[in-house]
Amino acid sequence: MNKPTVHDIAKEAGVSLATVDRVLNARPGVREKTIAKVNAAVERLGYVRDTYAANLARQRQYRFVFVLPEGPSQFTETLKAALQEAYASQIADRVVLRTVSVPANDPHAIVRALRALDTDRLDGVAIMAPETPQVRDAIARLKEAGLAVVAVATDLPNSKRDYFIGINNLSAGRTTGLLMGRFAGGQGEVLVVTNSMRSRDSLERRLGFDEVMKSDFPAMTVLPSIETYDDPARMASVIADVVENRPGVVGLYSMGLGNAPLLDALREAGRAGQLVVIAHELTPKTREALQRNELAAVITQNVGHLVRSALRVLRAFCDEQSIFEAQERIRIEIVLRENLY
Amino acid sequence: MNKPTVHDIAKEAGVSLATVDRVLNARPGVREKTIAKVNAAVERLGYVRDTYAANLARQRQYRFVFVLPEGPSQFTETLKAALQEAYASQIADRVVLRTVSVPANDPHAIVRALRALDTDRLDGVAIMAPETPQVRDAIARLKEAGLAVVAVATDLPNSKRDYFIGINNLSAGRTTGLLMGRFAGGQGEVLVVTNSMRSRDSLERRLGFDEVMKSDFPAMTVLPSIETYDDPARMASVIADVVENRPGVVGLYSMGLGNAPLLDALREAGRAGQLVVIAHELTPKTREALQRNELAAVITQNVGHLVRSALRVLRAFCDEQSIFEAQERIRIEIVLRENLY
DNA sequence: CTAGACATGAGGTACGTTCCTCATTTACCG
DNA sequence: CGGTAAATGAGGAACGTACCTCATGTCTAG
Numbered sequence: 001m002n003k004p005t006v007h008d009i010a011k012e013a014g015v016s017l018a019t020v021d022r023v024l025n026a027r028p029g030v031r032e033k034t035i036a037k038v039n040a041a042v043e044r045l046g047y048v049r050d051t052y053a054a055n056l057a058r059q060r061q062y063r064f065v066f067v068l069p070e071g072p073s074q075f076t077e078t079l080k081a082a083l084q085e086a087y088a089s090q091i092a093d094r095v096v097l098r099t100v101s102v103p104a105n106d107p108h109a110i111v112r113a114l115r116a117l118d119t120d121r122l123d124g125v126a127i128m129a130p131e132t133p134q135v136r137d138a139i140a141r142l143k144e145a146g147l148a149v150v151a152v153a154t155d156l157p158n159s160k161r162d163y164f165i166g167i168n169n170l171s172a173g174r175t176t177g178l179l180m181g182r183f184a185g186g187q188g189e190v191l192v193v194t195n196s197m198r199s200r201d202s203l204e205r206r207l208g209f210d211e212v213m214k215s216d217f218p219a220m221t222v223l224p225s226i227e228t229y230d231d232p233a234r235m236a237s238v239i240a241d242v243v244e245n246r247p248g249v250v251g252l253y254s255m256g257l258g259n260a261p262l263l264d265a266l267r268e269a270g271r272a273g274q275l276v277v278i279a280h281e282l283t284p285k286t287r288e289a290l291q292r293n294e295l296a297a298v299i300t301q302n303v304g305h306l307v308r309s310a311l312r313v314l315r316a317f318c319d320e321q322s323i324f325e326a327q328e329r330i331r332i333e334i335v336l337r338e339n340l341y
Numbered sequence: 342m343n344k345p346t347v348h349d350i351a352k353e354a355g356v357s358l359a360t361v362d363r364v365l366n367a368r369p370g371v372r373e374k375t376i377a378k379v380n381a382a383v384e385r386l387g388y389v390r391d392t393y394a395a396n397l398a399r400q401r402q403y404r405f406v407f408v409l410p411e412g413p414s415q416f417t418e419t420l421k422a423a424l425q426e427a428y429a430s431q432i433a434d435r436v437v438l439r440t441v442s443v444p445a446n447d448p449h450a451i452v453r454a455l456r457a458l459d460t461d462r463l464d465g466v467a468i469m470a471p472e473t474p475q476v477r478d479a480i481a482r483l484k485e486a487g488l489a490v491v492a493v494a495t496d497l498p499n500s501k502r503d504y505f506i507g508i509n510n511l512s513a514g515r516t517t518g519l520l521m522g523r524f525a526g527g528q529g530e531v532l533v534v535t536n537s538m539r540s541r542d543s544l545e546r547r548l549g550f551d552e553v554m555k556s557d558f559p560a561m562t563v564l565p566s567i568e569t570y571d572d573p574a575r576m577a578s579v580i581a582d583v584v585e586n587r588p589g590v591v592g593l594y595s596m597g598l599g600n601a602p603l604l605d606a607l608r609e610a611g612r613a614g615q616l617v618v619i620a621h622e623l624t625p626k627t628r629e630a631l632q633r634n635e636l637a638a639v640i641t642q643n644v645g646h647l648v649r650s651a652l653r654v655l656r657a658f659c660d661e662q663s664i665f666e667a668q669e670r671i672r673i674e675i676v677l678r679e680n681l682y
Numbered sequence: 683c684t685a686g687a688c689a690t691g692a693g694g695t696a697c698g699t700t701c702c703t704c705a706t707t708t709a710c711c712g
Numbered sequence: 713c714g715g716t717a718a719a720t721g722a723g724g725a726a727c728g729t730a731c732c733t734c735a736t737g738t739c740t741a742g
Contacts, residue, residue, distance in 0.1 A: 017722085031719065034720080053727090057727055
């Protein structure tokens, strides 16, 4: 038997097409009893609305905005590229997309950008930003206006966002810890470098990393995190110091942004390839470093998947459809030289 | 400006809707010159056919069959479950799906199954089977009948299949080699066990594994592959032998099916957790073993991704659409205890 | 010059849905 | 019981595309 249509429902329920339509689209003017009759028929026949036909009739447009940080990070660049690519594909059917870039380190700019969004001409927003009370408020405003809101890559757990698309950073840190311990042989000191420990992402990763180090590799020592604040010179001096004065250091964990300066500094110091270096995010730089054996591993999330997922989830929320969790779960990927493709 | 429609094309090209339709659907009875005019208009306006509207009008059905091996393997089970799950989702819009199971170790059965397919009532076939000349011929027949054919999980490179959806097993073997060498500390012997070395998948994995072992970990010794032919007793005796007589063995690589008996045997022998054991395919069994630290790592491919990809690719070939490579590339995933979710 | 083949146009119906309007029926209240 | 409001029915147009028929226009060969 073919898929049932609204006409079949009407016949089955013994009502007219118009009534079925009123029920399905939650329009007023139908008795409870009739609503029940229609719903029963829907159940019985297993009717599912043809979203594409519905979108056609309704001339549906999904107007989405991606609010992304703009900075020296290659991560954002790859993300934007992936967005462009996805936009040209089937997934972006009936989607009108706009990207808003905000300076990464300006907490006020992000709020201004969110406040400036014209909620009347928008159906959904994807946000990648650190969480602040102001950001939470701005998101509450978007939700009140009926928009779908998803957090991308970095979660906004205390905001009213509908969904988070990205990895669990605690697990990511734990994964790195396990890998570091195993690769380094369970002995020696590990240095953790990061751009800044102020972000929750960094904190969570560090937390997970330490947990595993402590429980699984008690013979190893994890040194305090060193913050480099986007400053290549600072990074160079940190690395030089390690190379000269800390012979016990066997591993290096680059927790966030700023992989490029780290790799440069290591190469400069002539220690590239001798330490177990693990970094986050697969970018052209880290890719190359993996190939040269300068990085032992990269912990990453697939940005293509990330943006496609964001688009699908935004649509689902706009249509009040359920989302296919298994498809939207972003995996913590471990990339070595050999599964780099 | 909104997306152009066929009407816009007709206006732009200065022809009627009927002619535009004839050109777009490659129907006969249009002069070369007119075809060029229409195509020029399509180019100029950047027209893209609305596949969903087209499918609606055409009452399109995608009738697909998945031909899958039936055996003691948990892999096939997870694959079928994923297929069921995907079938309920958007991806399977207008798809009518059937699964055909064939005994895994009967090369004739697969050919019989492929020959039995009614090509008139079918639009595409996804096949997971070892390649033989007869299978190649059967696929050639399907292609001649105009069907879309994809190989899933295990490639059929010399057949006429349109596409392969799965991982590169040479790279998978290389990845495992790198991981094994790193985890085991570059010293000692490694045992390789597999159900059978007759499959190309096994051969390629072994090849890749050996390549990396030789180049990156020359101090390690890889022992000859041991085949267990689906026989738990044989597996148990192999493991017992290793535990008792081969103290130099530090690592174990389970290359294909039969992880369950291996893990059972290891537990039996009391050596679970002491060797670096790496296996393929994430299943309930291997998942549990990771959690118990009995497996150091699992090399796998996401079966959900696999089947969704197969469905998308089959559709694309049916519609002669281009496929979005980045989305269809199946990654070689490294799963540790910590990124297991 | 004309028959016949071929090219093109005009217009309609359909797909499954949405969203109208207008008419009719039903239920409830006093 | 009539009056009124609410519920329902009937039907149509539209979305973008496919596919059909029939009429008309144009070219070419004889």
